[in-house]
Amino acid sequence: MNKKINIEFVLGFLILIISIFFVFYYSNKLNFFNKTETFLINSSFFDIGNINIGNEVKIRGVQVGEVSGISLDQNSYMAIITSSIENTINIPDDSIFKISNNGFIGSPYIEIQLGNSDVSLKNNDYTINNIDAVSLEEIINNFIFK
Numbered sequence: 001m002n003k004k005i006n007i008e009f010v011l012g013f014l015i016l017i018i019s020i021f022f023v024f025y026y027s028n029k030l031n032f033f034n035k036t037e038t039f040l041i042n043s044s045f046f047d048i049g050n051i052n053i054g055n056e057v058k059i060r061g062v063q064v065g066e067v068s069g070i071s072l073d074q075n076s077y078m079a080i081i082t083s084s085i086e087n088t089i090n091i092p093d094d095s096i097f098k099i100s101n102n103g104f105i106g107s108p109y110i111e112i113q114l115g116n117s118d119v120s121l122k123n124n125d126y127t128i129n130n131i132d133a134v135s136l137e138e139i140i141n142n143f144i145f146k
Contacts, residue, residue, distance in 0.1 A: 037087040038065065039123040043097045044078040049108055049133025051099060056109040057083045064089050067110065083110060092117035093125070099133035108133065 048070065057065035069082035085091065094115030101108050121127070 038084040039087055040068065041083045041085055041091070041097075041121055041125055041127060043081050043083065043110070043127040043130050044073065044076070045081060045099065045130055045132050046078060047132040047135075048079045048081060049099055049101075049135060051081060051108050051110070051133070055107065057085060057112065058109055059089070059091075059112045059114065064112070081110065090120045093119045093121050093127075094129065095121075095127070096129040096131060097127050098131040 051067060051070065053067055053070060055067045056063045057067065065083050065085035067081055068084040069080075071080045071082070072078075073080050083097075091112060092115040094117040096113040096115070098111045098113065099108055100111045115129075
């Protein structure tokens with residue numbers, strides 16, 4: 001009887017330790033503890049492809065932010081993507097915002113190609129140079145039917 005209680009105690013303690021580990025692990029993944037200061041940048045696109053909230057924003061392959069909102073402009077019917085970028089990054093206002101994919105069938109992300117302007121984008125600014133998502137179906141249709 002005493003041996004059974006010890007095994008149950010050890011298993012319960014092990015499950016408790018594993019549970020605490022997963023709580024800290026996932027809270028770290030969701031940035032509950034290490035919040036970085038960010039600012040928002042809005043970009044308008046005709047076609048956003050498969051971009052979703054939470055997709056990455058990268059400069060030269062390095063993640064500097066994420067997509068924090070997607071909405072539709074009621075006047076122009078263009079998709080507005082709001083990106084959350086780290087405060088430490090200075091993005092020139094003539095930079096190009098392009099929707100790209102990780103590989104052939106990888107997840108989409110926003111790639112920022114930095115410009116040369118001395119003026120940087122600030123919180124809630126709108127970008128000017130935006131390149132829409134290019135779908136593989138559209139390329140094949142243009143090749144076959146034209």
